[in-house]
Amino acid sequence: MTGENQSSTSSSNTTTKKNVGDKTFQGVGNLIKVLPSGTVFLFQFLNPLLTNKGSCHTANKYLAGALLIICGLSCFFASFTDSHVGSNGKIYYGVATMNGLHTFSDPDSSKKNLSKYKLRFSDFVHAFLALIIFAVIALLNSNTIKCFYPSFESTEKKLMMALPVVVGGISSFVFMVFPSTRHGVGYPPTQTKDDSSE
Secondary structure: OOHHHHHHHHHHHHHHHHHHHHHHHHHHHHHHHHHHHHHHHHHHHHHHHHOOOOOOOOHHHHHHHHHHHHHHHHHHHHHOOOEOOOOOOOEEEEEEEEOOEEEOOOOOOOEEEEEHHHOOOHHHHOOOOOOHHHHHHHHHHHHHHHHHHHHHHHOOOOHHHHHHHHHHHHHHHHHHHHOOOOOOOOOOOOOOOOOOOO
């Protein structure tokens, strides 16, 4: 009888560990999915050029500021994009609206019920957090700091080390509570055939 209790306890511990591990990896996956890697790559590539590796003049500050704004808006906007597979097997991307997915290139979109893709509260949560995460990455970049606020690097080292960890932890938790079901630009849809035609 004791052996049965131990085996049931160990199996429930294993199940709990699997659930926690699965949720952790799902949260990390949602965190990766919400921040467009192409936008971050573009920023990391262009930032040293536009900031002159931190030795900014007035023109560099305007160019680097424009890059920050454009990339931030891109991260925000990407949270409202989604995709579906059309009846012809092609992937069509669009923007989520209050009524459903508004596609630009699917010729049959008016004949399909795309209302399951409509805007949700979690889309706004993801957009806001994507913007915050990008801002932390971009504004704590060494070239950005040297260009816009050079004294910050020497006086606020602890904040620079702690802020990304805190924002990442909070964002991961929120993404576990509000997981993303969107498959926006750059992410393939999970379904292989569009079942939303009516």
